[in-house]
Amino acid sequence: MTNAFHLENKIALITGGASGIGAATVREFSRAGAHVLIADLNLAAAQSLAAELPNAKAVAMDVTDSSSIATAFKDIPTLDILVNCAGVGLVGDITRTSEEDFSRVMRVNVNSIFLVTQAAFPLLLASRGSIVNIGSVAGSVGVKQRFAYCASKGAVQAMTRQIAVDYPKELRINCVAPGTVQTPFVEGYLDKYHAHEKEKVRSELVARQPIGRLGTPEDIASLARYLCSAEAEFINGAVIPIDGGWTAA
Numbered sequence: 009m010t011n012a013f014h015l016e017n018k019i020a021l022i023t024g025g026a027s028g029i030g031a032a033t034v035r036e037f038s039r040a041g042a043h044v045l046i047a048d049l050n051l052a053a054a055q056s057l058a059a060e061l062p063n064a065k066a067v068a069m070d071v072t073d074s075s076s077i078a079t080a081f082k083d084i085p086t087l088d089i090l091v092n093c094a095g096v097g098l099v100g101d102i103t104r105t106s107e108e109d110f111s112r113v114m115r116v117n118v119n120s121i122f123l124v125t126q127a128a129f130p131l132l133l134a135s136r137g138s139i140v141n142i143g144s145v146a147g148s149v150g151v152k153q154r155f156a157y158c159a160s161k162g163a164v165q166a167m168t169r170q171i172a173v174d175y176p177k178e179l180r181i182n183c184v185a186p187g188t189v190q191t192p193f194v195e196g197y198l199d200k201y202h203a204h205e206k207e208k209v210r211s212e213l214v215a216r217q218p219i220g221r222l223g224t225p226e227d228i229a230s231l232a233r234y235l236c237s238a239e240a241e242f243i244n245g246a247v248i249p250i251d252g253g254w255t256a257a
């Protein structure tokens with residue numbers, strides 16, 4: 009079964025590909041045989057990761073800037089897979105969310121998927137390709153102190169379903185909805201908001217996932233790989249939780 013879920017010779021573009029879930033997805037797709045384009049605002053980090061892998065290339069891209077995206081796509085003649093992974097978080101309820109911060113979260117988490125997917129669409133239609141949007145359980149359930157983030161991830165789910173309805177035979181698009189994943193973002197959150205009680209809050213993050221641990225970037229990357237493989241060709245327009253049982257409880 010070594011060829012299961014293979015992506016041999018597929019061209020895959022992964023936004024936010026230089027760190028966290030994006031970097032794990034880059035490694036997983038490379039392992040599966042894909043040629044991976046690592047799109048990131050941090051070009052140096054993307055280049056460093058690309059140097060570790062066969063058939064990987066760094067691409068400078070600001071996913072919130074249509075001109076930056078257009079420049080990147082000038083050098084991408086074909087594309088089979090798009091993984092929209094770039095994103096940011098924000099802590100705060102509606103009373104503690106500024107207009108500026110709300111706009112920033114929506115710009116990075118929502119507008120970017122619109123802009124990058126629109127730019128990639130002609131190539132993906134030509135290849136009958138596959139799109140995976142990295143969403144969150146926060147798009148399905150309310151999470152305390154995550155007003156803007158929940159709003160943005162709800163939009164990711166809606167965009168996924170809508171495109172699947174408009175283009176059911178031309179390509180496939182699905183959304184992965186992780187629970188809390190052990191990434192640099194989570195560590196940054198703990199350092200910024202809970203420096204004096206990191207382990208206590210970390211335990212609380214673990215506890216809300218019935219399986220008893222945080223997710224890993226590799227957990228999410230494995231599901232993304234499956235969704236882009238031939239074995240998943242009947243899955244379209246789906247929002248798939250990968251959350252240790254959080255949304256089932």
